Amino acid sequence: MLLLPTLNDQTLRLLPNAAGAYILHIVVKADVALVQRQFAGKVIKHGTYFYCGSARGPGGLAARVKRHCASDKKPHWHIDTLTIMPVGKVMSVLAVPDGNECDLCCWLREKFLLAVPVPGFGSSDCAVCPAHLLAVPGGALMAVNILNSIKNTASV
Numbered sequence: 390m391l392l393l394p395t396l397n398d399q400t401l402r403l404l405p406n407a408a409g410a411y412i413l414h415i416v417v418k419a420d421v422a423l424v425q426r427q428f429a430g431k432v433i434k435h436g437t438y439f440y441c442g443s444a445r446g447p448g449g450l451a452a453r454v455k456r457h458c459a460s461d462k463k464p465h466w467h468i469d470t471l472t473i474m475p476v477g478k479v480m481s482v483l484a485v486p487d488g489n490e491c492d493l494c495c496w497l498r499e500k501f502l503l504a505v506p507v508p509g510f511g512s513s514d515c516a517v518c519p520a521h522l523l524a525v526p527g528g529a530l531m532a533v534n535i536l537n538s539i540k541n542t543a544s545v
């Protein structure tokens with residue numbers, strides 16, 4: 390596992406090209422009214438969130454996390470709605486080569502009791518999780534503490 394508590398050009402270079410899963414720590418700076426039809430009327434409040442994802446394509450974790458961090462991408466996934474400036478920003482990442490995003494998401498919900506803000510958000514391809522986006526009520530400090538705690542636990 391690799392925890393990058395801060396993200397910049399230097400730290401992003403440390404990410405492996407291996408396939409795997411990751412947790413993004415995202416700060417959302419203003420309330421976001423979701424435009425996707427399945428989420429009509431739903432709002433993601435400003436705050437701190439975790440998003441669990443997986444990268445199995447070319448470039449692996451490095452390519453995928455870099456895309457999440459880019460502020461000028463064309464929206465494709467649900468999560469892109471929250472990671473485009475000026476809406477929000479990826480602050481940290483925990484990369485787990487060979488990991489599974491559903492295991493990470495389950496761990497966050499069960500061990501840290503994190504709640505799902507919008508059912509189905511980020512989990513279109515998943516039949517297991519209620520969502521792949523979780524709210525972190527304690528803000529950035531809590532987010533970094535949780536990522537550190539997971540990194541120091543070998544059982545995920």
Ligand SMILES: [Zn+2]
Binds near residue numbers: 494
């Ligand atoms: Zn899942």
